[in-house]
Amino acid sequence: MKQKKIPMRMCLGCQEMKPKKELIRVVKNKENEISLDFTGKKPGRGAYICKNVSCFEKAKKGRKFERAFETSIGEEIYELLRKELEEGHAGE
Structure with missing residues (x-):
């Protein structure tokens, strides 16, 4: 049986390639x-970060989100995203 390909994405914070589901x-x-x-299903332009706040902080400090989305x-x-990330992470 052929093994299914796992989609990989790069975290904006730590710059590591990881499986999309992580x-x-x-x-x-x-x-x-x-x-x-x-869920990974909303329409629009996407960028990926790890499920920890430190990667979010690195991406924010390096203005990675602004580059990825080509907007300020x-x-x-950022505060809203941080709160949402902390709440979503706490539920795991």
Whole structure:
């Protein structure tokens, strides 16, 4: 039986390639709203980070999200994403 290919994505924070299911997708939709996508199915441009806050902080500090989405991101959006990440991570 042929083994199924596992899709790999790069974390914006630590720059490591990991299986897509181990990462959280950050998505920007057509209305330029940025949110976390725990299912990986929301429509829009996606970027991936590990499920820990330290990778989120590294990506924020290096302005990786702004490069990935080609837009500027306000501090209040980062705070919302951090809170959502902490709450989503606590539920695991």
